[in-house]
Amino acid sequence: MSKKQKLNTRSSTEAELVGADDTVQQLLWTRLFMESQGYRMDTVLKQDNKSTIQLENNGKDSSTSRT
Template sequence: MSHEMDDRRIICDASRFQEPYWRHSVMSKKQKLNSRSSTEAKLIAVDDVVTMMLWTKVFMEWQGYLIKKNFLYQDNKSAILLEENGPKSVGKRSRAINIRYFFITDQVEKGNVKIKYCPTGNMIADFMTKPLQGEKFCKFRDWILGPQE
């Protein structure tokens, strides 16, 4: 999910998992540049996250662990199309997106990262980055910490 601030820069959340150890991490940070759409904002955020994912994968493998799958969960279907297909998916509204944000496409093609759609309501990153209440808070709390009695 993205949040606009007064300077029109976006704060993006990211959620990722690494199998088989189910290492999960959440990231939320203000972007260094303005974006024209939520899709472009997601591409910028994913570019940062994938770099961190690849470094973590290499680090874990140096420690003797085998990371079978690297999942990045995304709630923006337009961004997923661009991330998986690169410039081939560029339409009228996304032509201005800088080519450097297609680094993710190369990593998907190499099999280093798998992008999965996750509906906004199920984004576990929300638990760490937004004030949640009621049922949604309990759902994510139980998912992270285990069911509360």
């Protein structure tokens, strides 16, 4: 899915992180709604930006002063 972000970002890593954050909210809401209806949901959010994946997994420890 593609849509315009509401926030200006300075790097592709930051843009991917903002996009993932925006998507996770709707993903979790949809998953909880479907599970309350009796459907089992396996949800996976795929990420293709290596530096964003490291930042999501390790937090600030994997970032530099520019991030």
